[in-house]
Amino acid sequence: NAGVTQTPKFQVLKTGQSMTLQCAQDMNHEYMSWYRQDPGMGLRLIHYSVGAGITDQGEVPNGYNVSRSTTEDFPLRLLSAAPSQTSVYFCASSRLTGGSYEQYFGPGTRLTVT
Amino acid sequence: AQSVAQPEDQVNVAEGNPLTVKCTYSVSGNPYLFWYVQYPNRGLQFLLKYITGDNLVKGSYGFEAEFNKSQTSFHLKKPSALVSDSALYFCAVRDMYSGGGADGLTFGKGTHLIIQP
Numbered sequence: 001n002a003g004v005t006q007t008p009k010f011q012v013l014k015t016g017q018s019m020t021l022q023c024a025q026d027m028n029h030e031y032m033s034w035y036r037q038d039p040g041m042g043l044r045l046i047h048y049s050v051g052a053g054i055t056d057q058g059e060v061p062n063g064y065n066v067s068r069s070t071t072e073d074f075p076l077r078l079l080s081a082a083p084s085q086t087s088v089y090f091c092a093s094s095r096l097t098g099g100s101y102e103q104y105f106g107p108g109t110r111l112t113v114t
Numbered sequence: 115a116q117s118v119a120q121p122e123d124q125v126n127v128a129e130g131n132p133l134t135v136k137c138t139y140s141v142s143g144n145p146y147l148f149w150y151v152q153y154p155n156r157g158l159q160f161l162l163k164y165i166t167g168d169n170l171v172k173g174s175y176g177f178e179a180e181f182n183k184s185q186t187s188f189h190l191k192k193p194s195a196l197v198s199d200s201a202l203y204f205c206a207v208r209d210m211y212s213g214g215g216a217d218g219l220t221f222g223k224g225t226h227l228i229i230q231p
Contacts, residue, residue, distance in 0.1 A: 004157070040223055041223060042204060042222055042224055043158075043221040044221075045219075090158065092157075100146045100163060100208075101219075102148075102160055102163065103150075103219070105150075105157030105158040106157050107155075108155075108156070108157050
């Protein structure tokens, strides 16, 4: 199993540009989520999905869109990039094990918006 | 609302000494507690969790954590530190009555653990 994969690993955008961060998992997990990691702030949830066709907002959803057309894929779209979106983005998938959900994280995408 | 506090931004320990990374939490009901580790330029990796039962939980790489309900703490420990343990450690909490998956999990800000040779 490849686990959770993310592309690209690095990206530089100009303010106002749009792009899609890709995330895929091959573990047949129902739950998938996107986080951003900023220094001194831990991980903050952007959007999550409890299954194909179902998505919901997390703590910091503004400026981001998601969709979940398949179990495997959960792309994150930046509609009009802003410098405040400079961050490291992690995708995660979850499975129920031992009575609780355990998350598996991708390697991350480091995004810089100039 | 649930929350997690990791009071130390950085912990420095000499190799071979015991280590402790502190975590306290606040939830309205019974907690599910987790520790994750992040090595440089990598995603987070699961270390261990407390759901119910024995207050001392053992996890990967020789780490363990002790759940203390009265002090609302879940400190991460290891009897003998290795240089390779140097990483960023995150504590996370979820109320057992929260929704499943990602929506109910709250992460701390992380603690840098530095093991000196």
